[in-house]
Amino acid sequence: MIEVQNLSKTFGDRAALAGVSFTVGPGTIYGYLGPNGAGKTTTIRILTGLTRRDGGTVLLNGYDIEREPITCKAQFGLVPQHTNLDAELTVEENLLIHGLLHHMAKADIERRTGELLDYVEMSDRRKVLVKTLSGGMKRRLLIGRALMHTPSILFLDEPTVGLDAAIRRRIWGLVRKIQSDGTTIFLTTHYIEEAEFLADRVAFLDAGKIVAEDTPVNLMADIGEWAVDFLDDNRLQTAYFHSRDEAREYVTGRMDGCTVRRVNLEDAFISMTGRKIV
């Protein structure tokens, strides 16, 4: 369980986070959506003890990250935005070092390494140097490494950034599998479809503040079910409708190349902030 109250962080005179509060229940996938620079990574870095907060409280399974850092850090696994695998070590050596950092016994490390490499479908790469792996494999190994010590909370910071669609979907399947084991997952992303597919609840973060938080369905329901994109004075505009028939009726007779589609989380974000996520 993750409990965050009134979290704030300032870099120079810029407020990266300004009073962020949320709670993530056990076994939930919590999507933390926002444009670049909104404060997503800063939140994760504070929650994992990599960056100091200026104010507020952070409790992971009831432990405060700054007051009880060692107990608290044993609760979670972290998949950072930038790959931080040891390129000069093999796949299994990376897992070994992670296991030792989490005080695991040698026998447990050996057993868990086998299990996890099966889990992320990389058993055949066990002895291979990490620098020879593809981007998708590195991402899968990062996720496997974060699960090595069987954490109850998993932080995923933009886990599929820079990956092609097929690998991204493979990782989504893996994330779902991890959730089905009872792990609480905190996911930052700016991929709309990723949050829609994975998240049970979503928070919209804009300029260091949470502007909305609910289930994806409820967030989208307020603006309608159907959207029509059209060009108005060379600017892309979107109109929202509660039924497909209303949307079709709106399009009928227009000559400007309209597109009718279902509403997505980005529409909800734009309607609340006036800004796009990407």
Place this chain on the structure above:
Amino acid sequence: MIKGWTAVYLREMIILKRRLAKLIPAWSVSPLLYLVAFGYAVGRHVNVGGHSYMEFLLPGLAAMASMTQAFAIAGEINIARFYWHIFDEFQAAPISNLAYVLGEVLAGMTRALLAGCVVLLLGALFGVVLSYNPLFWAAFLLNSFVFASLAVGLAMHVKSHADQTLLNNFIITPMAFLGGTFFPLSQLPAWGQRLLEALPLTHAAKAIRAAAFVEPAHMTDYLLLAIVGCVCFVFAIVSVNKAKS
């Protein structure tokens, strides 16, 4: 308190082992040049306190190797921090700053020990074999403890890999030449001697040389190195917090 240091140390050792075939020749180049140029060519007929210049030079080169290679751990840490982002993996793990620093300092000392052995082997090739007794190794390890701890502490403060080069230029290079490696400090005026007495390498070179020549040891040199090493070690532990933004 120190649980988890083995992970930090083992990581450095795996990398060291993988690079050893390249590192040994790299560690040999400078000492070999100094032995040939200063020891064999320039100092061939020079006598220092009853010893040939080559005999005088070799313990100094061992002291220098223990300093430079222990300090080189700073470069490894900065590559891990700025290039591979591995520092975050350590910081997100349930280990104390003490465990992290201990692992890195011991890695620096191991690296120094191996480089020191290379220097002594090169000395043997030039026909110089001195007494490598426990006092010799105690002074050697204390010196590497000082510089590995200093390296870890400073590595937490630098903002880029380029800053690290500056530290080498301003701290290590002057000390390598002025810390009693190449010439006896008694050749300098009194004020110069007092100034250079402030450098830890001066005491390390004195202690290592005295042990190698089986001369009476000055325990103050060992004590001073131990105190400076402990201060640098505490500085390193405190500095780890600085590296968090």
